[in-house]
Amino acid sequence: SYELTQPPSVxxxxxxxxxxxxxxxxxxxxxxxxxxxxxxxAPVLVISEDSKRHSGIPERFSxxxxxxxxxxxxxxxQVEDEADYFCYSxxxxxxxxxxxxxxxxxxx
Amino acid sequence: QVQLVQSGAEVKKxxxxxxxxxxxxxxxxxxxxxxxxxxxxxxxLEWMGMINPDNGNTDxxxxxxxxxxxxxxxxTTTVFMELSGLRSEDTAIFYCAREFCDSSxxxxxxxxxxxxxxxxxxx
Numbered sequence: 001s002y003e004l005t006q007p008p009s010v011x012x013x014x015x016x017x018x019x020x021x022x023x024x025x026x027x028x029x030x031x032x033x034x035x036x037x038x039x040x041x042a043p044v045l046v047i048s049e050d051s052k053r054h055s056g057i058p059e060r061f062s063x064x065x066x067x068x069x070x071x072x073x074x075x076x077x078q079v080e081d082e083a084d085y086f087c088y089s090x091x092x093x094x095x096x097x098x099x100x101x102x103x104x105x106x107x108x
Numbered sequence: 109q110v111q112l113v114q115s116g117a118e119v120k121k122x123x124x125x126x127x128x129x130x131x132x133x134x135x136x137x138x139x140x141x142x143x144x145x146x147x148x149x150x151x152x153l154e155w156m157g158m159i160n161p162d163n164g165n166t167d168x169x170x171x172x173x174x175x176x177x178x179x180x181x182x183x184t185t186t187v188f189m190e191l192s193g194l195r196s197e198d199t200a201i202f203y204c205a206r207e208f209c210d211s212s213x214x215x216x217x218x219x220x221x222x223x224x225x226x227x228x229x230x231x
Binding site: 031035041043045048054086088097098099101102 | 169203223
């Protein structure tokens with residue numbers, strides 16, 4: 001079955017650049033989307049269609065996609081960016097909705 | 109502003125059913141599909157199905173066919189997800205999420221989520 005693969009954790013110091021990847025064979029044909037979920041809160045859309053920043057999302061967040069890898073980049077990560085981040089896309093064969101396993105970002 | 113407010117945590121025994129609600133506000137209720145997504149402990153997010161609030165049409169993930177039912181009440185702008193035959197593996201946080209739709213079409217991704225409802229299945 002189709003899968004989206006993310007690293008379980010990423011750790012950076014405040015002010016550094018954090019990069020979270022999402023790998024999937026279908027990503028050359030299907031958009032990737034990124035969500036942020038802080039502890040106990042509703043998930044928030046961060047990036048849509050590979051690289052469109054959702055309204056209200058700080059400019060330090062950006063998205064890109066190349067080949068089978070989509071990347072969420074946080075330039076100058078802040079302590080308040082600590083959260084779980086997960087990617088989402090569609091299966092090219094049957095259009096099933098698929099999520100990545102999630103990446104826990106630590107900023108300290 | 110768009111809000112999806114879900115019902116509270118539930119504890120159920122194996123074999124029982126659970127019904128989770130999701131009240132939508134801040135936008136025309138019938139204009140956007142509502143999806144249900146769950147996350148079991150230590151697992152990734154899993155799409156369960158969706159409902160079109162305009163006509164009540166549903167589309168369920170095959171894994172949940174026969175066990176899940178999604179309905180809506182347009183008078184209260186609320187969507188419901190009922191899962192029957194509960195087993196311990198159904199212990200999870202259940203989220204509702206709105207699909208982004210504009211004047212031309214719906215775009216297959218979720219722009220707003222509810223806060224989640226923890227359902228614990230335990231004897």
